[in-house]
Amino acid sequence: MQMKLFIPELLANTVAGFWFPSQGSTVAESVDSVYFFILWVCTFFFVLIVGLMLLFMVKYRHRPGVEAEKTVTHNLTLELSWSVIPTLLTIVMFWIGFTSYLDMRTPPAASYQIDVVAKKWVWAFKYPNGWIESELHIPLDENVTLTMASDDVIHSLWIPAFRTKMDVVPGRYTQEWFKAIPPSDEDGPVKYPLEYPLMCSEYCGTKHSEMVTKVVVHETRGDFDKWLQNAADIHKNKTPIEAGEYFYKSRGCILCHSLDGSIIKGPSFKGLFGSERTFADGTTGIANENYIRQSILEPQAKVVANFPPVMPTFKGQLTDQDITAIIRFIEAQK
Amino acid sequence: MATVVDSSNPKSDFPIQYRELNYLNCTKGWKSWFFTLDHKRIGIMYLIGVTVAFFLGGLFAVLLRTELLSPEKMFLSADGYNQMFTLHGAIMTFLVIIPGVPAAIGNIILPVMLGAKDVAFPRMNLGSFYLWMAGAAFFLAALALGGLDTGWTFYTPYSVTTGTAVRTALLGVFILGFSSIFTGLNFIVTIHTMRPPGMTWFKMPLFLWALYATALIQVLATPVLGITGLLLIVEKTFEIGIFDPRLGGDPVLFQHFFWFYSHPAVYVMILPAMGVISEVIAVHSRKHIFGYRFIAYSSIAIAVFGFLVWGHHMFVSGQSKVVAVVFSAITFSVSIPSAIKVFNWLTTMYKGSIRFTTAMCYALAFLFIFSIGGLTGLFLATLATDIHLHDTYFVVAHFHYVMMGSSLVGLFAAVHHWWPKMTGKMFNEFWGRIACLGVFLGFNLTFFPQFLLGTRGMPRRYYTYLPEFQNLHVMSTCGAYLLGLSSALMAATLIYSVYRGKLAPANPWGGASLEWQCSSPPPHNNFDHPPLAGDPYVMESVVYNEEIGGYVPVECQGANKGSVTASGDNEA
Ligand code: HEM
Ligand SMILES: [Cu+2]
Numbered sequence: 006m007q008m009k010l011f012i013p014e015l016l017a018n019t020v021a022g023f024w025f026p027s028q029g030s031t032v033a034e035s036v037d038s039v040y041f042f043i044l045w046v047c048t049f050f051f052v053l054i055v056g057l058m059l060l061f062m063v064k065y066r067h068r069p070g071v072e073a074e075k076t077v078t079h080n081l082t083l084e085l086s087w088s089v090i091p092t093l094l095t096i097v098m099f100w101i102g103f104t105s106y107l108d109m110r111t112p113p114a115a116s117y118q119i120d121v122v123a124k125k126w127v128w129a130f131k132y133p134n135g136w137i138e139s140e141l142h143i144p145l146d147e148n149v150t151l152t153m154a155s156d157d158v159i160h161s162l163w164i165p166a167f168r169t170k171m172d173v174v175p176g177r178y179t180q181e182w183f184k185a186i187p188p189s190d191e192d193g194p195v196k197y198p199l200e201y202p203l204m205c206s207e208y209c210g211t212k213h214s215e216m217v218t219k220v221v222v223h224e225t226r227g228d229f230d231k232w233l234q235n236a237a238d239i240h241k242n243k244t245p246i247e248a249g250e251y252f253y254k255s256r257g258c259i260l261c262h263s264l265d266g267s268i269i270k271g272p273s274f275k276g277l278f279g280s281e282r283t284f285a286d287g288t289t290g291i292a293n294e295n296y297i298r299q300s301i302l303e304p305q306a307k308v309v310a311n312f313p314p315v316m317p318t319f320k321g322q323l324t325d326q327d328i329t330a331i332i333r334f335i336e337a338q339k
Numbered sequence: 340m341a342t343v344v345d346s347s348n349p350k351s352d353f354p355i356q357y358r359e360l361n362y363l364n365c366t367k368g369w370k371s372w373f374f375t376l377d378h379k380r381i382g383i384m385y386l387i388g389v390t391v392a393f394f395l396g397g398l399f400a401v402l403l404r405t406e407l408l409s410p411e412k413m414f415l416s417a418d419g420y421n422q423m424f425t426l427h428g429a430i431m432t433f434l435v436i437i438p439g440v441p442a443a444i445g446n447i448i449l450p451v452m453l454g455a456k457d458v459a460f461p462r463m464n465l466g467s468f469y470l471w472m473a474g475a476a477f478f479l480a481a482l483a484l485g486g487l488d489t490g491w492t493f494y495t496p497y498s499v500t501t502g503t504a505v506r507t508a509l510l511g512v513f514i515l516g517f518s519s520i521f522t523g524l525n526f527i528v529t530i531h532t533m534r535p536p537g538m539t540w541f542k543m544p545l546f547l548w549a550l551y552a553t554a555l556i557q558v559l560a561t562p563v564l565g566i567t568g569l570l571l572i573v574e575k576t577f578e579i580g581i582f583d584p585r586l587g588g589d590p591v592l593f594q595h596f597f598w599f600y601s602h603p604a605v606y607v608m609i610l611p612a613m614g615v616i617s618e619v620i621a622v623h624s625r626k627h628i629f630g631y632r633f634i635a636y637s638s639i640a641i642a643v644f645g646f647l648v649w650g651h652h653m654f655v656s657g658q659s660k661v662v663a664v665v666f667s668a669i670t671f672s673v674s675i676p677s678a679i680k681v682f683n684w685l686t687t688m689y690k691g692s693i694r695f696t697t698a699m700c701y702a703l704a705f706l707f708i709f710s711i712g713g714l715t716g717l718f719l720a721t722l723a724t725d726i727h728l729h730d731t732y733f734v735v736a737h738f739h740y741v742m743m744g745s746s747l748v749g750l751f752a753a754v755h756h757w758w759p760k761m762t763g764k765m766f767n768e769f770w771g772r773i774a775c776l777g778v779f780l781g782f783n784l785t786f787f788p789q790f791l792l793g794t795r796g797m798p799r800r801y802y803t804y805l806p807e808f809q810n811l812h813v814m815s816t817c818g819a820y821l822l823g824l825s826s827a828l829m830a831a832t833l834i835y836s837v838y839r840g841k842l843a844p845a846n847p848w849g850g851a852s853l854e855w856q857c858s859s860p861p862p863h864n865n866f867d868h869p870p871l872a873g874d875p876y877v878m879e880s881v882v883y884n885e886e887i888g889g890y891v892p893v894e895c896q897g898a899n900k901g902s903v904t905a906s907g908d909n910e911a
Contacts, residue, residue, distance in 0.1 A: 024794045032723075039723045040794075047714040054681060054710045058703065061688040065624070066695070073625040073692040073878065084633050087682040088675060095671035095717065102721030103664055109726060110660055158497040159590060161655060161730060165796030168727040172656050174591065175496060176584025179657045202805065206730040206798040208490050210497060211417050214801035313502070 029166030029201055029222070030183040035105040036168040042101060046094055109169060112182035116148035123173040123205070124156035124317050126212035127257030136237040137322055139255040141203055141220045143185060144229035150182040156317050161207035164220055172207055185222045197224035211270075212260060240326055249334025252327055256319065264338055271316060272309050278336040283310045297332050353884070353891050354856060356845045361763065361860045376461035377863060381468050382446030383761065386754075388471060389443050390830065392434035393747075397823055399427035404785075404819040407812045410804050420802040421488040422503070426478070428491030429508065433515050434475055436746050437604065440611035441557075442467065442522045444753045445550050447761055449526060451854040451861055452544055454535035454870040459528040467521035470514050477511030480504070490800060492601075493568075495582035495593040499575055506575060509568040516565040519607070523557030526550050535853070538872035544852045545634050549614025552638040556603045556610075556645065564600035567593065591656055598649035606645040608742055610638055612749025613680055616702050619752050620684050622850045623699035624691030627876040630683035637676030644673045654725050663722060670720035677713045681706065696848065697771030701752035704779040705745055712740030715790065733793025739786045748778065751829065758833060759843030763860035766836035774832060777825025784818025844889025851880050855890070 028034055065073075119141070120131040130151075131137045143149045153162060155175040162181060163170040171181040188195055198221045205216035223229035239248050253259055253274075261270035282296070283289050285308045290296055299306055301323065304316035323331070362379045372380055403423055406415045415423065446464065450457050458464050481487045481504040489498040489505060498505050530551050534543070570581050571593070580586030582593040621628040628634065650658060650666030684706060693699065715737045718724045728734060759765055788811040793799075797808050804812070846855035852875035857865055873880070881890035 024791065026796050036723050036727055039721060040718065040727075043718050043721060043724065047717060050678075051710050051714060054685065055707055057685050058688070058706055061685070061691070062693060062695075062703065065688060065691045065693050067625075067692045071692060074690040075879070076626075076629075076690050078627045078876075079630050079632065083682075083686070084630055084679070088633075088679055091678045092675055095674060095720075098717060098721050099668050099671050102667065102723040102725075106663070106667075106722035106726070107660070109723065158500065159494060163730075163798065165727070170655050170726050170729060174584075174657050176590070177657065202796065204798055208421075208494070208497070208730075208800040210488070210501065211421065213421075214417070214798075214803045217805075 025168075026166045026201075027188045028168075028186070029164070029188060029199070029220075030168065030185055032105065032109045032183060033166065033168045033186075035108065039098075039101050039105055043098055046098070050091075112150040112180055113148045116150040116182060117144070119143075119149060119151050121151045121153040121162065121173065122156060122322070123153065123160035123162070123216075124257075125158065125210055125315075126205070126216040126260055128162070128203070128205075128216070128218050129256070129322060131322075132233055132237075134233065134237055136233060137256075138236060139257070140218050142198075142223065142229060142232055142236075143220065144223050144226045145185050145187065145197075145199075147226060148182060148184045150180060153179050153181065158209050159207050160205045160209050160216065162203065163206040164201060164203045166201040166220075170206060185220075198222055198228070215260070240330065245330040245333040246337050248327070248330035249332070249337075252323065252331050253334055256323070258331075261316065271312055274335050274338045276339060278332075278338070282307075284308060285310050285312075285314075294332050297335060298328055301328055301331065353887060353895050354845055355858045356887060356889070357763065357842055358858050358862050360862065361858070362863045363763070363860055365863045374465075376457070376465055378450050378457050378461065378464060379447050379761070379861065381464050382443055382448075384468055385438060385443040385446060385471065386761075388468075388475065389435055389439050392430055392475065393826075394830075396427050396430035396435060397826065399423050399430070401819055401823050403427060404816040406802070407804075408816050410806045410809050410812075412803065415802075417802045418486075418488060421800070422486035424800060425487045425490050426482060429487070429512075430478060431742070432491055432604075432608075433512060434471075434478065436608045436742055436750075437515075437519060438471060438522070439608075439746065439750045440615060440753060441526070441550060441553055441607070442471070442518075444615070444750065444757065445526065445611060446522070448757055448854055449529065449547065449550060450533070451760070451857060451865050452547060452852055453529065453533055453538070454853045454856075454866055454872060455529065455533040456864050456866070458525045459532060460525050463521050464525055467518045467525070470518035470521065474511045474515030474518060477507055477514060481508040481511065492597060493571065493593075494597075495571065495574075495588070495590045496584060498571060499583040506572050509572050513565050513568045516561045516568075519557045520561050523554035523561075526554040527558065530554075535869050535872045541632065541635070542872060542874060543635075544875040545617035545628060545631065545638075546611075546614035548635040549610045549617070549638050552642040553607050553610045556607050556642050560600045560603040560607075560646070563596060564604075567596040567600070570596075591653070591658065594653050594656055595649070598652045599646075602649040602652065603642075603645045605738075605741070606641050608746040609749075610641060612705070612746045612753075613638065615749045615753040615756070616684060616705050617680075618850070618852070619698050619702040619756050620687050621876050622756070622848050622878070623694045623696055623702070624688045625694070625849060625878045626687050626689075626691040627874075627878065628683070629686040629689075630679070631876070633679050634683050637679045640676045641673060644669065644676070648673055651720060651725070654722060655729050667720055667722045667725075671717070674713060674716060674720070677709075681710060681713070694848070695772070696755070697766070697768055697775055698752050698756035698848070700772055700775040701748050701755060701778075704775060704782075705748045705752060707779075708740055708744035708748060708782065711787075712737060712745050715740065728793055730799055731793035732789040732797045732799055735799050736786045736789035736793060739789070744782050744786065748782075751775070751778070754833070756848070757854075758836070759847045760854055760859050760861070762837055762840075763843050764836045764840030765843050765847065766833050766840055770828065770832040774825050774829035777821055777828065781818050781821030781823075781825050785815050785822055786818070788812075788814045788818075844887050846881060846890040847888070849878060849881050849883065849890040851875050851877050855881075856892075 025037055122129040128139055129137050130141050153173040155173045160173040162173055167183045169183055171179050201220045203218050203220045263269055263273045264275055266273045266275040277292050280292050281289055282292050302320045304318055305314050308314045362377055406413045406420055484504040484507055486503050487508045488501055488503045574581045580588040582588040582590050617634055648670045650662055651670045654663050792808055792811050843859040845858050853870050856870055880893055882893050884891045
């Protein structure tokens with residue numbers, strides 16, 4: 006915020022819309038002002054360099070009969086000034102970048118905790134009451150800290166509107182925090198809940214570019230709590246098949262298992278229930294409730310022949326009730 | 340331009356311009372090339388290899404850009420796209436840009452610039468070329484064995500778990516590393532031991548300083564890449580936990596190792612190009628280079644600081660905050676030597692007599708593009724902004740501005756500058772300049788929109804994207820087509836000149852360094868007698884001669900004798 010000093014506010018706002026998505030978090034403001042400070046310094050030097058270059062190109066272009074003029078071949082004052090002035094400017098850049106970085110990377114003590122598990126190619130956001138959702142819902146004006154872990158390879162959680170990003174690394178926890186702010190209402194009244202894209206920015210394989218979901222910002226803590234309660238009550242509000250379909254879509258089964266018989270990465274769910282399966286080790290079995298349950302919790306135990314053993318486990322992420330709903334949903338795919 | 344004076348006339352006052360028997364035709368048959376120890380022939384073979392790799396990598400780039408015309412699938416599968424950007428990046432980095440200026444141009448020019456007969460270890464030099472070929476073969480094998488889909492960065496644990504030909508490609512990288520080390524070692528020893536009488540360190544052309552600094556990095560950093568690749572192969576083959584957390588390894592360790600090489604490697608790519616620009620701007624402006632010592636020292640400074648900043652690729656990797664802060668601070672220090680060079684080049688042009696030859700046009704394009712490339716590095720060195728920009732199209736744009744727009748444009752400048760020397764032929768300047776204009780416009784159209792894509796929220800390595808980004812992607816793709824066509828035009832112009840071009844004089848542009856003293860193309864041994872070296876930037880030591888169509892030493896210019904005074908500096 007202190008960076009506002011560097012640029013006239015009006016100018017900054019119009020230019021900001023050209024370069025950036027709208028500012029959705031507190032850090033967005035300070036990141037953008039650091040960006041614009043550097044941008045102005047760079048523009049100055051770029052215009053200086055290219056301006057001089059063009060000037061010399063015109064003025065000193067070769068003309069018949071005119072030879073190059075002999076000039077001095079070094080000048081300590083010049084050399085020092087174009088070493089020292091840029092150095093001083095980069096020190097300023099470093100400093101303002103460093104101070105707002107510290108803000109970005111120090112989660113406030115009082116903040117709402119959400120656990121994140123990333124895996125190829127879905128996000129799972131786990132709320133304090135145990136509910137898991139594939140979209141990130143948060144309240145406005147409240148500090149939120151994400152504690153993130155990965156089930157497989159490195160991912161990275163980026164919310165462009167919040168100007169924040171952090172890798173999600175297997176084998177360790179990383180953290181990312183932000184506080185959503187109301188967007189400017191220049192283009193008419195703001196409608197809640199707000200929605201922003203959230204994406205994986207560290208390359209993670211085939212469907213890296215589909216590891217995109219959204220952040221949903223609720224206007225008040227009350228709205229947010231209401232949403233959470235409702236969502237968590239899925240088994241009450243929905244039939245098992247509907248609930249199963251919800252999990253199928255939100256937990257990422259859909260990425261590898263089709264409903265129309267086509268093969269994506271894993272077997273299709275069409276006509277799966279009750280059919281006979283042949284496994285990689287040559288044994289066979291019927292796809293009944295227990296088989297499906299085991300496939301979800303211990304996917305590597307029985308891998309269908311000719312499929313790679315790539316399915317991640319969902320242990321601890323789906324309750325028994327959830328799994329029952331999924332089984333009913335699969336059963337319905339005739 | 341008048342015809343070239345026949346060299347065989349011993350009474351001529353002029354230095355020999357052309358010899359019937361030169362390095363290109365002194366021996367014949369494929370064996371005389373494949374087993375040659377002549378640095379110039381090895382350099383030519385490198386140049387051909389690099390060009391073929393460049394067009395292959397370029398073909399991949401055009402296919403990638405075509406796919407990105409639409410936010411949804413066009414004609415490639417997701418896996419196909421991922422493999423293509425991986426091979427594009429790996430080929431362009433390891434097979435084109437790293438060997439481009441040092442191994443191809445450096446090999447041909449460095450010994451001649453030193454007035455030497457060859458590099459210090461000619462056999463090792465040939466070995467380096469064969470290693471390059473072997474490395475390239477491994478890359479092609481990786482392509483045939485199911486491709487490679489890790490990105491050129493091979494990040495773990497993805498690279499440990501993917502089923503593609505990671506090991507084959509890593510072996511290729513390992514072998515290419517040796518090729519690079521051999522070249523570097525050769526150059527270091529050659530520069531130390533084979534400088535001619537009169538050439539002190541500070542009388543060396545700046546291109547040699549740049550190659551020297553580059554060689555230091557090649558020799559010191561490349562082994563780390565080699566061993567990292569081997570560790571990854573071992574981990575993948577024997578399931579030993581080094582980088583994969585499933586086995587108890589640390590994936591971030593891999594990033595440290597990788598960038599410990601790959602950041603210095605970006606200076607392997609840019610330093611030689613900077614050296615080229617120092618030569619081209621001075622010669623084609625007919626001016627003594629300005630700030631010689633600052634340019635020379637800044638090459639060394641870049642090489643040294645370049646080893647201390649690798650962590651700036653890992654600001655969001657989970658490394659500690661303190662480490663990130665230290666790396667950010669040191670990163671700024673590498674930008675200063677680059678700034679110093681740019682200002683010295685500009686001042687060199689001041690009061691010059693600037694010839695807009697094709698080589699000079701590429702050098703001017705370099706100045707424009709490198710300014711953007713270097714300045715955008717500042718946004719990435721700054722912690723707060725890099726958090727947003729890391730792994731987006733902004734980074735993609737930044738490094739294409741420095742790698743494609745600067746390193747490769749520097750290579751193009753070098754090729755045009757030394758083409759008459761290498762081939763003995765003059766190319767068509769008109770078509771050369773048209774191609775240069777096309778490269779310049781096409782390049783900026785391709786990559787400038789990518790800065791905006793990045794700040795607005797487009798991650799890199801995305802096969803599909805949000806529809807709001809389509810316009811910028813379409814612009815970028817149009818630029819890529821123009822860039823591709825212009826590069827083809829450039830190649831066509833040059834190749835045409837080999838068959839139909841006019842014979843080149845020994846010194847077509849008026850350079851004062853030693854390579855312009857021997858005939859074009861040089862004879863097998865370069866010089867009959869070791870030449871005496873003076874200040875390589877005293878452009879007044881040569882004057883234009885109508886009859887020859889090139890420059891001759893001022894003391895030979897009969898008519899002008901006495902009227903043009905050679906600078907005293909020249910007599911070493
Ligand atoms: C003025 C000097 C420069 C500065 C301050 C600078 C700074 C940076 C920084 C901080 C990054 C990391 C960005 C990120 O991943 O978030 C980066 C990426 C990169 N830079 Fe530079 N850079 C400079 C010049 C160059 C030059 C001269 C080259 C090569 C010729 C180069 C090649 C690259 C490459 C290849 C990457 C990204 C590699 C990847 O992630 O695939 N940079 N630069
Ligand atoms: Cu770097």
